[in-house]
Amino acid sequence: MALAVGMRVLTRALLRPWARGLRVAPGRTGPAAGGGDGMRCFGSPRVLVEPDPAAGVAVVKMRNPPVNSLSLEFLTELLISLEKLENDKTFHGIILTSDCPGIFSAGLDLTEMCGRKPEHYVEYWKAVQETWLRFYLSNLVVIAAINGVSPAGGCLLSLTCDYRVLANNPKYTIGLNETLLGIVAPFWFKDTMVNTIGHRATERALQLGLLFPPAEALRVGVVDQVVPEDQVQSTARSVMAQWLAIPDHARQLTKTLMRKPTADRLLTERDADIQTFVRFICRDSVQKSLHAYLEKLKQKKG
């Protein structure tokens, strides 16, 4: 039932004008294309997929410049790529990384949450929910190769992965910093963090809106490994090999066992969660905070 609802959201998204033609954008043969067996890079304008069929792995590169903000279009393209890889028996794992230098993802796109109509907020929030559910429950092994800063929704996306490798650069902070923007991380953001670093550490991190630099992120457990920047991709590949050596069905069932209760909470409260989001985001005070935050980002340059 829940899956059917999810499929409807995805199907509706695919029917949107900007989503048409996104299914396959054949490209050059990928550098990781498994010894030249002819499998090409594919993807969409904002998501580049480099398949390595010999290894059963695809590298999914986010490229929504300048900061990989998670806009509606970008989320839809990510979902389409994920679905395509899940439906292709060649692939058992994906490495999620960024094609934007120094930025993994700036999180949810603030312009999707500012000055829009309530109907837009509904549509956007459905896509955010769907992305979280799909990545969190994916049967594939998903490893985040975090090669840049990763606040809020960017951090959440990495938390849906099975393992996180972070580049050791003090600028590459990671965390759920929503309170700094005057907004609140929804319960399923919070649950995902609690499942990763525990209740007390989450309580502190979320209230203070902490963005952890690499050493701290490793200490608290937000990431599993910190490596020199030029070793992020190779480390993600070695970790992937380790995970893929486990019998798939046993690993998948264990993942489901661990994650389903958390996902079920959102699945049963999905509509209420949308209403809560829309009510919250429509508040004058919240809109003012978000506008002010966006302005601050823009003025930073000048």
Ligand SMILES: CCCCCCCCCC/C=C/CC(=O)SCCNC(=O)CCNC(=O)[C@H](O)C(C)(C)COP(=O)(O)OP(=O)(O)OC[C@H]1O[C@@H](n2cnc3c(N)ncnc32)[C@H](O)[C@@H]1OP(=O)(O)O
């Ligand atoms: C009980 C109550 C329950 C309530 C339930 C509802 C609650 C709602 C929850 C909503 C959850 C939201 C989660 C989020 O993800 S919010 C987004 C958080 N993101 C951030 O705080 C990051 C903001 N960005 C930055 O800090 C920096 O941009 C950067 C990522 C560190 C990169 O810095 P850099 O110097 O390289 O780049 P610029 O800052 O100059 O940015 C370049 C342009 O990109 C625009 N930008 C940046 N981030 C975003 C974004 N998240 N969305 C949209 N646009 C973004 C920035 O404005 C620049 O634009 P410009 O070129 O036009 O000036």
